[in-house]
Amino acid sequence: MTKPRAFTAVLATETNTFSPIRIDINAFRASLLARPGEHPETPTLCSAVMTVGRRFARENGWELIEGTAAWADPAGLVSRQTFEGLRDEILDQVAAGGPFDVVVIGLHGAMVADGYDDPEGDLLSRIRSIIGPDVPIIATFDPHSHLTAKRVAAADALIAFKEFPHIDFVDRAEDAWRIAGQAVAGEVKPVMSVYDPKMIDVFPTTSEPMRRFVDDMIRLEKETPDLLSLSVIHGFMAGDVPEMGTRLLAVTNNAPVLGQKMARDLGEALFELRGKVRSIELTPADAYARALEFDGGPVTIADMWDNPGGGTAGDATVLLAEAMARNLECIAFGSIWDPVAVQLCHAAGEGAQMMLRFGAKSAPETGDPIDAEVEIVRNIRNAEQAFGQSIVPIGDASLIRIGGIEVILNSTRAQCFDTSLFSNFGIDPAKRKILVVKSTNHFHQSFARISPLILYCAAGRPYPNDPRVTPYKKAPRDIWPINEIAPANGHETKTSAGSAGRRGG
Numbered sequence: 001m002t003k004p005r006a007f008t009a010v011l012a013t014e015t016n017t018f019s020p021i022r023i024d025i026n027a028f029r030a031s032l033l034a035r036p037g038e039h040p041e042t043p044t045l046c047s048a049v050m051t052v053g054r055r056f057a058r059e060n061g062w063e064l065i066e067g068t069a070a071w072a073d074p075a076g077l078v079s080r081q082t083f084e085g086l087r088d089e090i091l092d093q094v095a096a097g098g099p100f101d102v103v104v105i106g107l108h109g110a111m112v113a114d115g116y117d118d119p120e121g122d123l124l125s126r127i128r129s130i131i132g133p134d135v136p137i138i139a140t141f142d143p144h145s146h147l148t149a150k151r152v153a154a155a156d157a158l159i160a161f162k163e164f165p166h167i168d169f170v171d172r173a174e175d176a177w178r179i180a181g182q183a184v185a186g187e188v189k190p191v192m193s194v195y196d197p198k199m200i201d202v203f204p205t206t207s208e209p210m211r212r213f214v215d216d217m218i219r220l221e222k223e224t225p226d227l228l229s230l231s232v233i234h235g236f237m238a239g240d241v242p243e244m245g246t247r248l249l250a251v252t253n254n255a256p257v258l259g260q261k262m263a264r265d266l267g268e269a270l271f272e273l274r275g276k277v278r279s280i281e282l283t284p285a286d287a288y289a290r291a292l293e294f295d296g297g298p299v300t301i302a303d304m305w306d307n308p309g310g311g312t313a314g315d316a317t318v319l320l321a322e323a324m325a326r327n328l329e330c331i332a333f334g335s336i337w338d339p340v341a342v343q344l345c346h347a348a349g350e351g352a353q354m355m356l357r358f359g360a361k362s363a364p365e366t367g368d369p370i371d372a373e374v375e376i377v378r379n380i381r382n383a384e385q386a387f388g389q390s391i392v393p394i395g396d397a398s399l400i401r402i403g404g405i406e407v408i409l410n411s412t413r414a415q416c417f418d419t420s421l422f423s424n425f426g427i428d429p430a431k432r433k434i435l436v437v438k439s440t441n442h443f444h445q446s447f448a449r450i451s452p453l454i455l456y457c458a459a460g461r462p463y464p465n466d467p468r469v470t471p472y473k474k475a476p477r478d479i480w481p482i483n484e485i486a487p488a489n490g491h492e493t494k495t496s497a498g499s500a501g502r503r504g505g
Helices: 025-031 048-060 080-097 119-131 149-154 169-184 210-223 256-272 284-293 318-325 339-348 444-448 495-502
Strands: 005-012 032-034 063-071 102-107 137-141 157-160 190-196 227-233 247-253 299-303 331-337 353-358 370-387 390-402 405-410 434-437 453-457 491-493
Touching: 005 048, 005 080, 005 119, 025 032, 025 063, 025 080, 025 390, 048 063, 048 102, 048 169, 063 080, 080 119, 102 119, 102 169, 119 137, 119 149, 137 169, 157 169, 157 190, 157 227, 157 247, 169 227, 190 256, 210 227, 210 256, 227 256, 247 256, 284 299, 284 318, 284 453, 299 318, 318 331, 318 370, 318 405, 318 434, 339 353, 339 370, 339 390, 339 405, 444 453
Parallel strands: 005 063, 005 102, 102 137, 137 157, 299 434, 299 453, 331 405, 331 434
Antiparallel strands: 032 063, 190 247, 190 491, 227 247, 353 370, 370 390, 390 405
Protein backbone atom coordinates (compact mmCIF):
# COMPACT_ATOMS: atom_id res chain seq x y z
CA MET A 1 0.00 0.00 0.00
CA THR A 2 1.35 3.44 -0.95
CA LYS A 3 2.17 5.69 1.96
CA PRO A 4 0.12 8.90 2.18
CA ARG A 5 2.27 11.87 1.19
CA ALA A 6 1.97 15.21 3.01
CA PHE A 7 3.61 18.59 2.50
CA THR A 8 4.16 21.12 5.25
CA ALA A 9 5.70 24.59 5.31
CA VAL A 10 5.54 27.78 7.36
CA LEU A 11 5.37 31.45 6.38
CA ALA A 12 4.41 33.69 9.24
CA THR A 13 4.69 37.09 10.82
CA GLU A 14 2.27 39.59 12.35
CA THR A 15 2.13 43.01 10.70
CA ASN A 16 1.36 46.20 12.58
CA THR A 17 0.76 48.44 9.57
CA PHE A 18 1.38 51.50 11.77
CA SER A 19 4.82 50.29 12.87
CA PRO A 20 7.83 52.09 11.36
CA ILE A 21 9.92 48.90 11.53
CA ARG A 22 9.92 47.16 8.16
CA ILE A 23 10.60 43.46 7.65
CA ASP A 24 13.04 42.07 5.12
CA ILE A 25 14.71 38.68 4.83
CA ASN A 26 17.07 39.55 7.69
CA ALA A 27 14.15 39.69 10.11
CA PHE A 28 13.31 36.08 9.24
CA ARG A 29 16.94 35.06 9.57
CA ALA A 30 17.01 36.59 13.06
CA SER A 31 13.96 34.61 14.20
CA LEU A 32 13.57 31.50 12.04
CA LEU A 33 14.52 30.75 8.46
CA ALA A 34 14.88 27.01 7.97
CA ARG A 35 15.07 25.47 4.54
CA PRO A 36 13.95 21.85 3.95
CA GLY A 37 15.51 19.58 6.55
CA GLU A 38 16.84 22.45 8.65
CA HIS A 39 13.94 23.04 11.05
CA PRO A 40 14.95 22.32 14.66
CA GLU A 41 13.16 19.81 16.86
CA THR A 42 11.54 22.63 18.83
CA PRO A 43 8.70 24.64 17.26
CA THR A 44 8.21 28.37 17.05
CA LEU A 45 4.78 29.86 17.68
CA CYS A 46 3.58 29.19 14.12
CA SER A 47 5.81 26.30 13.06
CA ALA A 48 4.42 23.57 15.33
CA VAL A 49 2.78 22.03 12.25
CA MET A 50 6.26 20.94 11.21
CA THR A 51 7.45 19.34 14.44
CA VAL A 52 4.04 17.78 15.15
CA GLY A 53 3.89 16.67 11.51
CA ARG A 54 7.15 14.78 11.88
CA ARG A 55 5.76 12.85 14.83
CA PHE A 56 2.43 12.24 13.07
CA ALA A 57 4.16 10.91 9.94
CA ARG A 58 6.44 8.68 11.97
CA GLU A 59 3.61 7.21 14.04
CA ASN A 60 1.25 6.70 11.09
CA GLY A 61 3.66 5.57 8.39
CA TRP A 62 3.28 8.68 6.24
CA GLU A 63 5.84 10.32 4.00
CA LEU A 64 6.31 13.95 5.05
CA ILE A 65 7.90 16.46 2.69
CA GLU A 66 9.10 19.54 4.56
CA GLY A 67 9.30 22.87 2.80
CA THR A 68 10.71 26.16 4.02
CA ALA A 69 9.79 27.41 7.49
CA ALA A 70 10.01 31.19 7.93
CA TRP A 71 8.94 33.24 10.96
CA ALA A 72 9.76 36.87 11.73
CA ASP A 73 8.93 38.60 14.97
CA PRO A 74 6.06 41.07 14.50
CA ALA A 75 6.83 44.47 13.02
CA GLY A 76 5.68 46.64 10.13
CA LEU A 77 5.15 45.86 6.45
CA VAL A 78 7.02 42.97 4.87
CA SER A 79 8.93 44.03 1.79
CA ARG A 80 7.43 42.84 -1.48
CA GLN A 81 10.68 41.17 -2.50
CA THR A 82 10.88 39.23 0.77
CA PHE A 83 7.28 38.01 0.73
CA GLU A 84 7.29 37.07 -2.94
CA GLY A 85 10.65 35.34 -2.60
CA LEU A 86 9.58 33.17 0.35
CA ARG A 87 6.16 32.54 -1.16
CA ASP A 88 7.60 31.41 -4.48
CA GLU A 89 10.16 29.25 -2.69
CA ILE A 90 7.33 27.34 -1.00
CA LEU A 91 5.25 27.18 -4.19
CA ASP A 92 8.20 25.73 -6.10
CA GLN A 93 8.59 23.09 -3.38
CA VAL A 94 4.90 22.17 -3.68
CA ALA A 95 5.13 21.91 -7.46
CA ALA A 96 8.36 19.91 -7.46
CA GLY A 97 7.52 17.54 -4.61
CA GLY A 98 3.98 16.48 -5.52
CA PRO A 99 1.63 14.85 -5.84
CA PHE A 100 0.43 15.10 -2.25
CA ASP A 101 -2.51 13.71 -0.35
CA VAL A 102 -2.72 16.74 1.97
CA VAL A 103 -0.98 20.07 2.55
CA VAL A 104 -0.62 21.45 6.10
CA ILE A 105 0.63 25.04 6.41
CA GLY A 106 1.64 27.10 9.44
CA LEU A 107 0.59 30.74 9.10
CA HIS A 108 0.10 33.67 11.42
CA GLY A 109 -2.79 35.29 9.62
CA ALA A 110 -1.98 38.98 10.15
CA MET A 111 0.85 39.37 7.67
CA VAL A 112 0.67 42.39 5.38
CA ALA A 113 3.28 42.91 2.67
CA ASP A 114 4.02 45.84 0.42
CA GLY A 115 1.38 45.47 -2.29
CA TYR A 116 -0.48 42.62 -0.53
CA ASP A 117 -3.26 43.17 2.01
CA ASP A 118 -3.77 39.39 2.23
CA PRO A 119 -0.47 37.54 1.68
CA GLU A 120 -1.77 34.36 3.33
CA GLY A 121 -4.79 34.30 1.03
CA ASP A 122 -2.46 34.80 -1.91
CA LEU A 123 -0.24 31.91 -0.79
CA LEU A 124 -3.11 29.52 -0.11
CA SER A 125 -4.89 30.27 -3.37
CA ARG A 126 -1.66 29.69 -5.33
CA ILE A 127 -1.11 26.39 -3.53
CA ARG A 128 -4.67 25.42 -4.47
CA SER A 129 -4.01 26.21 -8.12
CA ILE A 130 -0.97 23.88 -8.05
CA ILE A 131 -2.41 20.87 -6.22
CA GLY A 132 -5.89 20.97 -7.73
CA PRO A 133 -9.39 20.93 -6.22
CA ASP A 134 -9.36 17.59 -4.40
CA VAL A 135 -6.29 17.72 -2.13
CA PRO A 136 -7.15 19.06 1.35
CA ILE A 137 -5.37 22.20 2.53
CA ILE A 138 -5.28 22.67 6.29
CA ALA A 139 -3.66 25.64 8.03
CA THR A 140 -3.12 26.86 11.58
CA PHE A 141 -3.44 30.52 12.53
CA ASP A 142 -2.76 32.87 15.37
CA PRO A 143 -6.13 34.27 16.53
CA HIS A 144 -4.78 37.81 16.16
CA SER A 145 -5.32 37.58 12.45
CA HIS A 146 -7.63 38.50 9.57
CA LEU A 147 -9.97 35.76 8.37
CA THR A 148 -10.33 36.81 4.76
CA ALA A 149 -12.75 35.27 2.30
CA LYS A 150 -9.89 34.46 -0.08
CA ARG A 151 -7.95 32.28 2.34
CA VAL A 152 -11.07 30.52 3.60
CA ALA A 153 -12.19 29.78 0.05
CA ALA A 154 -8.81 28.25 -0.77
CA ALA A 155 -8.56 25.97 2.29
CA ASP A 156 -10.56 23.08 3.73
CA ALA A 157 -9.89 23.65 7.43
CA LEU A 158 -8.40 26.63 9.26
CA ILE A 159 -7.63 26.26 12.96
CA ALA A 160 -6.69 29.13 15.29
CA PHE A 161 -5.02 28.94 18.68
CA LYS A 162 -7.72 29.15 21.33
CA GLU A 163 -5.68 30.63 24.15
CA PHE A 164 -4.34 34.14 24.68
CA PRO A 165 -1.56 33.75 25.76
CA HIS A 166 -1.05 31.23 22.96
CA ILE A 167 0.06 28.34 25.17
CA ASP A 168 -1.85 25.87 22.98
CA PHE A 169 0.00 26.29 19.68
CA VAL A 170 1.23 22.68 19.76
CA ASP A 171 -2.27 21.42 20.61
CA ARG A 172 -3.73 23.21 17.60
CA ALA A 173 -1.07 21.73 15.31
CA GLU A 174 -2.13 18.33 16.62
CA ASP A 175 -5.74 19.22 15.73
CA ALA A 176 -4.62 20.10 12.21
CA TRP A 177 -2.84 16.80 11.70
CA ARG A 178 -5.73 14.84 13.24
CA ILE A 179 -8.13 16.38 10.74
CA ALA A 180 -5.58 15.84 7.96
CA GLY A 181 -5.37 12.16 8.80
CA GLN A 182 -9.15 11.79 8.93
CA ALA A 183 -9.60 13.64 5.64
CA VAL A 184 -6.99 11.56 3.80
CA ALA A 185 -8.58 8.37 5.15
CA GLY A 186 -11.96 9.51 3.85
CA GLU A 187 -13.42 9.57 7.37
CA VAL A 188 -14.34 13.26 7.26
CA LYS A 189 -14.93 15.98 4.72
CA PRO A 190 -14.02 19.29 6.41
CA VAL A 191 -16.45 22.13 5.73
CA MET A 192 -16.07 25.64 7.14
CA SER A 193 -18.67 28.13 8.32
CA VAL A 194 -17.86 31.72 9.29
CA TYR A 195 -19.78 34.36 11.24
CA ASP A 196 -18.83 38.03 11.41
CA PRO A 197 -20.04 39.72 14.64
CA LYS A 198 -18.94 43.15 13.39
CA MET A 199 -16.49 43.98 16.17
CA ILE A 200 -12.84 44.18 17.20
CA ASP A 201 -11.57 43.83 20.76
CA VAL A 202 -8.81 42.34 22.91
CA PHE A 203 -9.71 38.92 24.37
CA PRO A 204 -7.35 37.67 27.12
CA THR A 205 -8.33 34.12 28.02
CA THR A 206 -6.58 34.09 31.40
CA SER A 207 -9.54 35.83 33.06
CA GLU A 208 -13.31 35.94 32.87
CA PRO A 209 -15.40 36.17 30.82
CA MET A 210 -13.15 34.78 28.08
CA ARG A 211 -11.91 31.88 30.19
CA ARG A 212 -15.43 30.48 30.36
CA PHE A 213 -16.04 31.25 26.68
CA VAL A 214 -13.01 29.20 25.58
CA ASP A 215 -13.80 26.37 27.99
CA ASP A 216 -17.31 26.20 26.50
CA MET A 217 -15.83 25.99 23.00
CA ILE A 218 -13.62 23.08 24.04
CA ARG A 219 -16.59 21.32 25.65
CA LEU A 220 -18.72 21.79 22.51
CA GLU A 221 -15.98 20.29 20.35
CA LYS A 222 -15.92 17.17 22.53
CA GLU A 223 -19.68 16.78 22.86
CA THR A 224 -20.98 17.69 19.39
CA PRO A 225 -20.99 15.01 16.69
CA ASP A 226 -19.51 16.13 13.36
CA LEU A 227 -17.94 19.25 14.92
CA LEU A 228 -14.21 19.11 14.14
CA SER A 229 -13.00 22.50 15.37
CA LEU A 230 -14.11 25.88 16.70
CA SER A 231 -12.03 29.04 16.52
CA VAL A 232 -12.39 32.64 17.61
CA ILE A 233 -10.41 34.84 15.26
CA HIS A 234 -9.82 37.76 17.63
CA GLY A 235 -8.71 40.05 14.82
CA PHE A 236 -5.71 42.36 14.90
CA MET A 237 -6.58 46.00 15.42
CA ALA A 238 -3.13 47.22 14.37
CA GLY A 239 -3.61 45.82 10.87
CA ASP A 240 -5.22 48.36 8.55
CA VAL A 241 -6.70 45.96 6.00
CA PRO A 242 -10.19 45.70 4.45
CA GLU A 243 -11.25 42.55 6.34
CA MET A 244 -9.92 43.50 9.78
CA GLY A 245 -12.16 42.30 12.62
CA THR A 246 -13.31 39.41 14.77
CA ARG A 247 -14.70 36.22 13.23
CA LEU A 248 -16.14 32.95 14.51
CA LEU A 249 -15.13 29.83 12.58
CA ALA A 250 -16.58 26.33 12.77
CA VAL A 251 -15.16 23.33 10.93
CA THR A 252 -17.56 20.41 10.60
CA ASN A 253 -17.67 17.03 8.94
CA ASN A 254 -19.74 18.11 5.94
CA ALA A 255 -22.38 19.65 8.21
CA PRO A 256 -22.62 23.29 7.12
CA VAL A 257 -26.00 23.90 8.79
CA LEU A 258 -24.50 22.80 12.13
CA GLY A 259 -21.40 24.90 11.48
CA GLN A 260 -23.40 27.99 10.63
CA LYS A 261 -25.48 27.68 13.81
CA MET A 262 -22.43 27.11 16.02
CA ALA A 263 -20.52 30.05 14.53
CA ARG A 264 -23.55 32.34 14.71
CA ASP A 265 -24.45 31.42 18.30
CA LEU A 266 -20.88 31.92 19.50
CA GLY A 267 -20.54 35.14 17.51
CA GLU A 268 -23.66 36.64 19.00
CA ALA A 269 -22.57 35.63 22.50
CA LEU A 270 -19.17 37.22 21.94
CA PHE A 271 -20.76 40.42 20.69
CA GLU A 272 -22.65 40.66 23.99
CA LEU A 273 -19.26 40.68 25.77
CA ARG A 274 -17.94 43.67 23.80
CA GLY A 275 -16.15 46.16 26.01
CA LYS A 276 -16.15 43.73 28.96
CA VAL A 277 -13.15 41.54 28.15
CA ARG A 278 -10.07 43.77 28.11
CA SER A 279 -7.84 43.87 31.16
CA ILE A 280 -8.01 46.93 33.42
CA GLU A 281 -5.30 49.30 32.15
CA LEU A 282 -3.52 51.45 34.74
CA THR A 283 -1.43 54.57 34.30
CA PRO A 284 2.27 54.26 35.19
CA ALA A 285 1.72 56.20 38.42
CA ASP A 286 -1.21 54.01 39.45
CA ALA A 287 0.61 50.81 38.54
CA TYR A 288 3.60 51.70 40.69
CA ALA A 289 1.40 52.91 43.54
CA ARG A 290 -0.45 49.60 43.63
CA ALA A 291 2.77 47.60 43.33
CA LEU A 292 4.43 49.49 46.18
CA GLU A 293 1.36 49.14 48.40
CA PHE A 294 1.23 45.39 47.88
CA ASP A 295 2.61 43.36 50.76
CA GLY A 296 4.61 40.67 49.03
CA GLY A 297 5.95 40.08 45.59
CA PRO A 298 7.10 40.07 43.04
CA VAL A 299 4.47 42.26 41.42
CA THR A 300 4.54 41.98 37.63
CA ILE A 301 3.65 45.09 35.61
CA ALA A 302 2.96 44.54 31.92
CA ASP A 303 4.01 47.41 29.67
CA MET A 304 1.24 46.05 27.50
CA TRP A 305 1.17 48.44 24.56
CA ASP A 306 4.90 48.50 23.89
CA ASN A 307 4.73 44.84 23.01
CA PRO A 308 7.13 43.67 20.29
CA GLY A 309 4.68 40.80 19.81
CA GLY A 310 2.28 43.41 18.44
CA GLY A 311 4.82 44.92 16.08
CA THR A 312 6.16 47.77 18.22
CA ALA A 313 9.85 48.29 18.81
CA GLY A 314 9.85 47.42 22.48
CA ASP A 315 12.07 50.40 23.29
CA ALA A 316 9.63 52.67 25.17
CA THR A 317 11.08 54.16 28.35
CA VAL A 318 7.98 55.63 30.03
CA LEU A 319 7.85 53.08 32.85
CA LEU A 320 11.62 53.07 33.33
CA ALA A 321 11.77 56.86 33.57
CA GLU A 322 9.00 56.75 36.19
CA ALA A 323 10.91 54.16 38.21
CA MET A 324 14.08 56.25 38.06
CA ALA A 325 12.21 59.38 39.14
CA ARG A 326 10.86 57.46 42.14
CA ASN A 327 14.34 56.03 42.98
CA LEU A 328 12.84 52.55 43.06
CA GLU A 329 14.96 49.57 44.03
CA CYS A 330 14.68 45.81 43.62
CA ILE A 331 12.98 46.25 40.22
CA ALA A 332 13.93 44.55 36.95
CA PHE A 333 12.91 45.39 33.38
CA GLY A 334 12.71 42.83 30.60
CA SER A 335 13.52 44.18 28.13
CA ILE A 336 14.35 47.31 26.12
CA TRP A 337 15.36 46.92 22.48
CA ASP A 338 18.48 48.89 21.56
CA PRO A 339 21.04 47.11 19.34
CA VAL A 340 23.45 50.07 19.43
CA ALA A 341 23.44 50.22 23.23
CA VAL A 342 24.02 46.45 23.38
CA GLN A 343 26.98 46.81 21.05
CA LEU A 344 28.46 49.50 23.30
CA CYS A 345 27.94 47.37 26.41
CA HIS A 346 29.63 44.36 24.83
CA ALA A 347 32.53 46.53 23.77
CA ALA A 348 32.94 47.91 27.30
CA GLY A 349 32.73 44.49 28.93
CA GLU A 350 31.17 43.11 32.09
CA GLY A 351 31.93 45.12 35.22
CA ALA A 352 32.46 48.35 33.32
CA GLN A 353 30.73 51.56 34.30
CA MET A 354 29.86 54.05 31.60
CA MET A 355 27.47 56.76 30.48
CA LEU A 356 24.89 55.21 28.18
CA ARG A 357 22.01 56.58 26.14
CA PHE A 358 19.40 53.96 25.31
CA GLY A 359 15.76 53.44 24.37
CA ALA A 360 12.99 55.54 22.81
CA LYS A 361 14.49 55.75 19.34
CA SER A 362 11.78 54.09 17.26
CA ALA A 363 8.62 56.19 17.27
CA PRO A 364 6.66 58.99 18.93
CA GLU A 365 4.88 58.43 22.25
CA THR A 366 7.56 56.06 23.55
CA GLY A 367 9.14 58.45 26.08
CA ASP A 368 12.61 59.98 25.90
CA PRO A 369 15.98 58.25 25.60
CA ILE A 370 17.53 57.43 28.95
CA ASP A 371 20.90 59.03 29.73
CA ALA A 372 22.45 57.38 32.78
CA GLU A 373 25.60 56.12 34.41
CA VAL A 374 25.23 52.35 34.18
CA GLU A 375 27.07 49.28 35.39
CA ILE A 376 27.33 46.46 32.86
CA VAL A 377 26.46 43.33 34.81
CA ARG A 378 26.21 40.65 32.13
CA ASN A 379 26.76 40.35 28.38
CA ILE A 380 25.36 37.35 26.47
CA ARG A 381 25.84 36.48 22.81
CA ASN A 382 22.78 35.03 21.09
CA ALA A 383 20.63 35.19 24.22
CA GLU A 384 17.36 33.28 24.45
CA GLN A 385 14.22 32.77 26.49
CA ALA A 386 11.66 29.98 26.60
CA PHE A 387 8.02 29.96 25.53
CA GLY A 388 6.47 26.58 26.16
CA GLN A 389 8.31 24.16 23.89
CA SER A 390 9.82 27.05 21.90
CA ILE A 391 13.19 28.72 22.22
CA VAL A 392 12.87 32.45 21.45
CA PRO A 393 16.02 34.33 20.38
CA ILE A 394 16.59 37.87 21.66
CA GLY A 395 19.98 38.35 20.00
CA ASP A 396 23.07 39.71 21.69
CA ALA A 397 21.93 41.20 24.97
CA SER A 398 23.17 42.97 28.09
CA LEU A 399 22.04 43.37 31.68
CA ILE A 400 22.75 46.83 33.05
CA ARG A 401 22.17 48.30 36.51
CA ILE A 402 21.18 51.86 37.36
CA GLY A 403 21.23 52.13 41.14
CA GLY A 404 18.65 49.58 42.33
CA ILE A 405 17.16 49.15 38.86
CA GLU A 406 18.14 46.31 36.50
CA VAL A 407 17.44 46.54 32.77
CA ILE A 408 17.91 43.90 30.09
CA LEU A 409 18.82 45.36 26.70
CA ASN A 410 18.28 43.15 23.65
CA SER A 411 19.25 43.42 19.98
CA THR A 412 16.59 41.13 18.44
CA ARG A 413 13.08 42.34 19.19
CA ALA A 414 10.96 39.93 21.17
CA GLN A 415 8.36 40.33 23.86
CA CYS A 416 8.82 38.80 27.31
CA PHE A 417 7.31 35.32 27.31
CA ASP A 418 8.85 33.65 30.31
CA THR A 419 10.68 34.20 33.61
CA SER A 420 13.73 32.61 31.94
CA LEU A 421 14.31 35.99 30.30
CA PHE A 422 15.46 37.16 33.75
CA SER A 423 16.98 33.97 35.12
CA ASN A 424 19.19 33.54 32.06
CA PHE A 425 20.91 36.76 33.12
CA GLY A 426 21.40 35.61 36.70
CA ILE A 427 18.34 37.45 38.04
CA ASP A 428 16.12 35.47 40.39
CA PRO A 429 12.75 37.00 39.45
CA ALA A 430 11.08 35.68 42.59
CA LYS A 431 13.41 37.85 44.69
CA ARG A 432 12.54 41.16 43.03
CA LYS A 433 9.86 43.49 44.38
CA ILE A 434 8.68 44.52 40.90
CA LEU A 435 9.13 42.98 37.45
CA VAL A 436 8.27 45.06 34.37
CA VAL A 437 7.71 43.12 31.15
CA LYS A 438 6.94 44.19 27.61
CA SER A 439 4.03 41.96 26.65
CA THR A 440 0.26 42.18 26.41
CA ASN A 441 -0.55 38.76 27.87
CA HIS A 442 1.85 36.06 26.63
CA PHE A 443 3.92 36.45 29.80
CA HIS A 444 0.99 35.53 32.03
CA GLN A 445 1.27 31.75 32.42
CA SER A 446 4.94 31.82 33.38
CA PHE A 447 4.83 34.87 35.65
CA ALA A 448 1.60 33.87 37.38
CA ARG A 449 3.54 30.99 38.95
CA ILE A 450 5.71 33.40 40.95
CA SER A 451 3.79 36.67 40.97
CA PRO A 452 0.77 37.04 43.30
CA LEU A 453 -0.23 40.34 41.65
CA ILE A 454 -0.20 41.10 37.92
CA LEU A 455 -0.98 44.60 36.70
CA TYR A 456 -1.55 45.85 33.16
CA CYS A 457 -0.23 49.31 32.35
CA ALA A 458 -0.93 51.60 29.39
CA ALA A 459 2.26 53.67 29.18
CA GLY A 460 2.48 55.93 26.15
CA ARG A 461 0.85 54.88 22.91
CA PRO A 462 3.33 53.17 20.62
CA TYR A 463 0.57 50.73 19.60
CA PRO A 464 -2.81 51.80 18.11
CA ASN A 465 -4.91 50.35 20.92
CA ASP A 466 -8.09 52.43 20.52
CA PRO A 467 -9.87 51.68 17.22
CA ARG A 468 -12.16 54.68 17.73
CA VAL A 469 -9.27 57.08 17.08
CA THR A 470 -6.86 54.97 15.00
CA PRO A 471 -6.41 56.61 11.56
CA TYR A 472 -7.48 53.61 9.48
CA LYS A 473 -7.64 53.97 5.72
CA LYS A 474 -8.77 50.47 4.72
CA ALA A 475 -10.37 48.88 7.79
CA PRO A 476 -14.17 48.54 7.86
CA ARG A 477 -16.05 51.42 9.47
CA ASP A 478 -19.18 49.47 10.41
CA ILE A 479 -17.69 47.43 13.28
CA TRP A 480 -17.77 48.08 17.02
CA PRO A 481 -16.27 50.24 18.48
CA ILE A 482 -15.29 52.17 15.34
CA ASN A 483 -18.99 52.77 14.84
CA GLU A 484 -21.28 51.82 17.70
CA ILE A 485 -23.91 49.27 16.68
CA ALA A 486 -26.81 48.54 19.03
CA PRO A 487 -27.74 44.98 17.96
CA ALA A 488 -25.36 42.32 16.69
CA ASN A 489 -25.60 42.71 12.93
CA GLY A 490 -23.38 39.88 11.81
CA HIS A 491 -23.50 37.88 8.67
CA GLU A 492 -22.56 34.35 7.75
CA THR A 493 -20.27 33.34 4.93
CA LYS A 494 -20.49 29.76 3.74
CA THR A 495 -17.01 29.54 2.34
CA SER A 496 -17.21 25.79 2.05
CA ALA A 497 -20.08 26.03 -0.39
CA GLY A 498 -17.42 26.99 -2.88
CA SER A 499 -15.30 24.10 -1.71
CA ALA A 500 -18.16 21.67 -2.12
CA GLY A 501 -18.73 22.88 -5.65
CA ARG A 502 -15.05 22.63 -6.39
CA ARG A 503 -15.07 19.00 -5.30
CA GLY A 504 -18.27 18.14 -7.09
CA GLY A 505 -20.05 17.47 -3.78
